[in-house]
Amino acid sequence: MADTAETIVRVEGLRKSFGDLEVLKDINFSVKRGEVVTIIGSSGSGKSTLLRCINLLEEPDAGHVWFEGKDLTDLSTNVDKLRQDIGMVFQSFNLFANKNVLDNCTLAPVTLKRMSKAEAEKVAMGHLESVGLADFAHADVRRLSGGQRQRVAIARALCMDPTVMLFDEPTSALDPEIVGEVLEVMRQLAQQGMTMVVVTHEMAFAREVSDRVVFMDKGVILEQGAPAQVFGHPKEARTREFLARYLQD
Amino acid sequence: MTIVEAGQRTVSFFRRDHTYVFLGTSALAAVCYLLTRFVPTLSSFLGAGAPLIACQGLLGAWIVFSLVALVVKATRWRTYDDTFLKKPGAVRVTRYLSYLAWLVCAVVIVDRVVLSVVDIAHYVAAADTRTNLFFPDVLYYAWKGRSMLLQGLGNTIIVAVVGTLVAFVLALLLVFLHLNPPSKRDNGFVRFWKKLGLGFYKVYTTVLRGTPMMVQGSIIYFGFYAFIQGITGLGVSEMNQVWSVFTAALVTIALNSTAYLAETLRASIEAIDPGQAEAARSLGMTNWQAMMKVVFPQGVRNAIPAIGNEVVINIKDSSVFTFIGFFELMYASRTVSGTYYATTEVYITTAVIYLVLTMVATAILNAIARRLDAPTSNGVPSSN
Numbered sequence: 001m002a003d004t005a006e007t008i009v010r011v012e013g014l015r016k017s018f019g020d021l022e023v024l025k026d027i028n029f030s031v032k033r034g035e036v037v038t039i040i041g042s043s044g045s046g047k048s049t050l051l052r053c054i055n056l057l058e059e060p061d062a063g064h065v066w067f068e069g070k071d072l073t074d075l076s077t078n079v080d081k082l083r084q085d086i087g088m089v090f091q092s093f094n095l096f097a098n099k100n101v102l103d104n105c106t107l108a109p110v111t112l113k114r115m116s117k118a119e120a121e122k123v124a125m126g127h128l129e130s131v132g133l134a135d136f137a138h139a140d141v142r143r144l145s146g147g148q149r150q151r152v153a154i155a156r157a158l159c160m161d162p163t164v165m166l167f168d169e170p171t172s173a174l175d176p177e178i179v180g181e182v183l184e185v186m187r188q189l190a191q192q193g194m195t196m197v198v199v200t201h202e203m204a205f206a207r208e209v210s211d212r213v214v215f216m217d218k219g220v221i222l223e224q225g226a227p228a229q230v231f232g233h234p235k236e237a238r239t240r241e242f243l244a245r246y247l248q249d
Numbered sequence: 250m251t252i253v254e255a256g257q258r259t260v261s262f263f264r265r266d267h268t269y270v271f272l273g274t275s276a277l278a279a280v281c282y283l284l285t286r287f288v289p290t291l292s293s294f295l296g297a298g299a300p301l302i303a304c305q306g307l308l309g310a311w312i313v314f315s316l317v318a319l320v321v322k323a324t325r326w327r328t329y330d331d332t333f334l335k336k337p338g339a340v341r342v343t344r345y346l347s348y349l350a351w352l353v354c355a356v357v358i359v360d361r362v363v364l365s366v367v368d369i370a371h372y373v374a375a376a377d378t379r380t381n382l383f384f385p386d387v388l389y390y391a392w393k394g395r396s397m398l399l400q401g402l403g404n405t406i407i408v409a410v411v412g413t414l415v416a417f418v419l420a421l422l423l424v425f426l427h428l429n430p431p432s433k434r435d436n437g438f439v440r441f442w443k444k445l446g447l448g449f450y451k452v453y454t455t456v457l458r459g460t461p462m463m464v465q466g467s468i469i470y471f472g473f474y475a476f477i478q479g480i481t482g483l484g485v486s487e488m489n490q491v492w493s494v495f496t497a498a499l500v501t502i503a504l505n506s507t508a509y510l511a512e513t514l515r516a517s518i519e520a521i522d523p524g525q526a527e528a529a530r531s532l533g534m535t536n537w538q539a540m541m542k543v544v545f546p547q548g549v550r551n552a553i554p555a556i557g558n559e560v561v562i563n564i565k566d567s568s569v570f571t572f573i574g575f576f577e578l579m580y581a582s583r584t585v586s587g588t589y590y591a592t593t594e595v596y597i598t599t600a601v602i603y604l605v606l607t608m609v610a611t612a613i614l615n616a617i618a619r620r621l622d623a624p625t626s627n628g629v630p631s632s633n
């Protein structure tokens with residue numbers, strides 16, 4: 001499937017530095033429709049920065065990011081408009097603290113898609129149902145657990161009906177016991193054919209769910225391929241070293 | 250036994266069922282007993298006869314009873330729970346007796362304190378000259394200068410409240426200049442205006458917060474006075490209509506508070522987790538939409554206590570407009586002081602009025618903040 005499908009995200013020659021620290025060094029990377037790509041690597045390898053460059057939350061220093069054929073890095077492109085189709089889920093949830101669960105989900109559709117409130121609420125309730133939080137629609141987000149918050153964040157992103165979903169370490173801020181409920185929602189999403197790019201430290205999830213695994217180290221993509229190949233027969237010594245440390249746990 | 254242990258034992262000895270019933274009541278009874286020794290004033294209903302002696306007797310009896318209880322406790326500390334004082338009936342009776350003592354104290358306080366103040370106030374209100382006693386004289390001058398003080402009080406409240414409200418609106422507008430940083434994607438024209446706005450914000454807040462309000466008031470009053478007169482050529486009485494000290498004071502306090510409130514708003518807005526704005530941007534909202542729908546409402550709500558503080562600060566700081574001759578509470582006090590050749594007696598009244606005013610304002614503002622579910626502040630804020 002992944003071979004014939006069209007490419008919807010393409011990154012070319014991407015460079016990004018924070019001060020003297022070069023975080024991304026000439027990255028080339030693409031995602032096809034329906035593909036689930038996980039990006040793994042140690043902290044500081046640049047994987048989160050790469051993800052944040054895809055929707056231009058981080059402005060690259062050089063290179064191009066194409067989304068559905070449009071170049072986001074072109075200064076004349078309306079990035080806000082394109083971001084409506086790129087959902088993102090953050091490590092620290094980033095729910096709107098002044099709104100309840102349902103309003104978190106409906107704010108963007110009502111503001112940007114000219115949807116009526118009732119219509120947006122209907123859509124939102126559907127997504128809250130699918131993440132198992134329909135009963136919490138009117139709850140204050142500050143009263144939810146971490147796992148519930150992250151599921152609300154996923155529902156909120158889905159309400160914009162995105163073409164691709166970016167996950168930036170979605171389970172890293174969660175208790176180990178709660179990680180499962182968020183991964184389960186992501187697994188369902190993958191099965192429904194959502195295009196996903198996931199930065200994660202959950203190796204079991206990467207192995208099981210993704211179509212392709214990308215290993216990053218020191219700002220470059222060191223190796224990528226099918227999970228069985230990257231996890232089973234890593235080509236690079238650095239990849240083996242990294243995986244060995246994780247598989248010990 | 251160390252000193253600390255001895256101290257702790259002593260404290261526990263006294264605290265044991267004596268804090269309120271015996272110790273507190275006895276202290277109050279002793280104070281009230283002393284009050285009964287003062288000469289009664291005109292409207293005293295206890296007078297110096299039988300009712301007074303009855304009160305004194307009851308208070309004295311209570312104090313003696315407390316001492317007996319204390320001695321019993323001290324001598325029979327180990328078996329205290331078995332003494333007659335700890336019998337359930339005795340405990341209840343003791344408590345009722347303490348209520349009676351409090352009641353007697355209340356009567357004495359009304360008779361010797363409240364009614365005395367009323368009598369003195371009556372006396373000084375009718376008097377033609379000062380009494381040469383400090384407290385009656387405070388009341389005497391407060392009464393003599395009441396119309397001026399009330400007028401000054403009114404002006405102080407108007408300038409502080411209206412000035413802060415105007416400042417809040419201006420600060421909301423001003424802080425927008427700071428929330429719209431120039432970005433790479435803006436065209437040159439937009440970027441120029443954004444930079445200009447940011448520069449104006451910085452210069453404005455620096456200058457207005459870096460100079461005393463007394464100086465600002467002087468420049469605004471005298472500067473605009475000369476400016477308007479220069480253009481229009483109006484005479485003094487017409488000028489006082491067009492550009493009065495009241496207008497100048499209001500303008501000054503509004504412009505001054507705008508700088509402080511804008512900085513307060515900016516700080517509360519910047520304190521909102523940037524992740525929320527990022528999430529809004531990731532959903533496709535513009536920087537402006539993210540600010541208006543998500544960040545700004547939360548920032549303003551967190552700033553509510555600081556806005557209330559600004560009202561209280563302005564109540565106090567409007568006293569500097571005495572300098573340009575604006576008739577607020579301080580200027581009124583100075584006028585009263587000059588009229589009657591009295592200083593401390595008058596300014597004590599001024600201080601009490603300011604204190605009551607700031608306390609009432611703080612209470613009102615905290616009630617408003619609670620209604621809006623915002624954090625509340627405690628105490629009276631320091632001056633700008």
